[in-house]
Amino acid sequence: MRLMNLLNSDSFSIIVEMKPPKGVDVSDFLLTAKKLKWDVSGFLVPDMSQAVLWMSALGASFLLASKGFPVIMEMGCRDRNRLALQADLLSAAACGIENILVSGGVETRYGDHPEAATVADLGVMELVSAAAGLEKGRDMSGGEIKGSPRFFLGAELSAGVSEKDLDREMAAMEKKLDAGVRFFVTTPVFDAQKLAPFMDLARKRSAKILPRVVMLRSLGMARYIQRHMEHIHLPEETIARLMASGDRERECARITAETINAMEELGSAGVILETFGSESRVPEVLSLRRELLAASGEDGAGREESSWGKYRTA
């Protein structure tokens, strides 16, 4: 089933962010996807996220798509000029990858190649427009292309903005919707209520929001994120809860499960699970989420989860 149809259905989509390999050995990458296929709706392949060198999102997305896994391919503006970006969009479409998440990209100074040059030839809005232009059969110079791609376009949303910046972020969301964006992936969020204003706008404009949920795995990780990753607001209560727990690993899984359920209750189409390399723990988190729903007495234990395995066409 196409992602667009999945997000528009009543089911709740669990999409896992799958970091590509840092090399050419793709065996673990593909094995992890295969192990998760019955639990999740698809995968989001980041484009050198955190400014760290990994295999490109295009290559890794093709590997997954060629095995039949639904994929969202992130395309960042940071590293390529307009020629390369348009070329990659055409390649993606030709390889059967239609779900594209357009992003700005983290500055290279925070990654493992801090001396790398930033290209940033196009901004996010320009790249969205370029993709929309290609869909109409024209490149950015107005030249005709042979065969028009079809995209399901997404863009990022800063969920943790302060009150004073909320209007600005909402206005940016409207512009992206006007340009053809149909789904939004948020910055990692722990408090579902931060999404409420964006959800209202998304509903009015028939767009979908996929909040990023960080899969915590240790107090160390939580503290690092809280102190140094400004775009993620991790509440002090979460730290206190982990410090007080006798089984911090399990408590991390519980916090993640609760956050997913809170997003579902708010009405999001699904979530993007940001695993930081802990993909093997996804089944535990999803199992715990179902237990929590059942224990809360929710009718039908929440919306039906869509799973690649269930919707796979022959």
Place this chain on the structure above:
Amino acid sequence: MADKKRILVVDDEPDFSNIVKSYLEKEGFAVEQAFDGAEGLAKVKANPPDAIVLDVMMPEKDGYAVCAELKHDKKYQGIPILLLTAVASHVSSTRYSHYDGASTEADDYLPKPADAKQITESIKMLVR
């Protein structure tokens, strides 16, 4: 009388390591020291401690690598690790990324310069 809990402090700065040692000993811990990652690993394997205070930026083997090696070894993965690092404040000028820090499996983390009292409080929480 119960045996003292044993803490291994792995840090390549002897002055800092000695301050941490002295604070922990005042709280009733027995403290051993190592001054690089390779030495730290060898000491853990020779005589597993009850907890480890581990600096990131060290020669021979950095703290992230030591932490990952121990956490992926069934024999040692249960030993709580407190990671100390100045890396995050210098991420833009080192080869470490925020991804390295955020994907740590360390049980707790404190940024450097770390207060020896904070380190002690963390260790007390980790070994209780």
